[in-house]
Amino acid sequence: MKGTLKLSLKANEKIYINGAVIRPDRKVTIELMNDVQFLLENHVLQPEDASTPLRQLYFILQVMLMNPQGAPDAREMFRKSLPLMLASFTDERILASLKQVDRMVGEGDVYGALKAIRALYPVEQAALRAGHEPEQREYEAIAVGAR
Structure with missing residues (x-):
């Protein structure tokens, strides 16, 4: 960011900031005033x-934001995947978007990369339904390695 x-x-809505989990007990507005990596609870997969x-x-990139200790392993999994x-x-x-995601991750903008991937979900679903893209079973081990 x-x-x-x-x-x-909202009250009890979690936000993950630089690996810390924050959950306010009431509705609150916070202002992030410097560069920080964060993930809102409704974007957690x-x-x-x-x-x-x-x-x-x-999921692999999400691990980089939510678990800084696991970030090196997740980054390696990303590089292989x-x-x-x-x-x-x-x-x-x-x-084109995956190449952009690679650039963003390389520049440290993991949040931007996550946002770009989320935007591709409908495109991927259409491609998978049309049978033009890889089947799920080819990638089963990827998320497991990031856990």
Whole structure:
């Protein structure tokens, strides 16, 4: 995250900031005034929901934000997974976005990379339904390695 950002949180809504879990007991607005990596609770993907290649890639990056101690292992898993996905997908929008995701992760903008991946979910679903993209079983081990 770059610059100042105001976030409104509901009571008991979690936010993950630089690996810390914060849960206010009442509605609150917080202002993040410096560069920080964060993830809102409604953007957290549960392991069992990492059911497509892009969702698994998202899960790996999510680990980097939520668990700084596990970030090096997650980064290595990302580096191994991305080339497999680039070789497997044919949709140009997905390929272009995955290259952008790689650049963002390299620049330390994991939050931006997560946002870019979330934007691809509908494109991936359409491609998977059309049978033009890799099947799930090719990527089953990816999310497991990030847990």
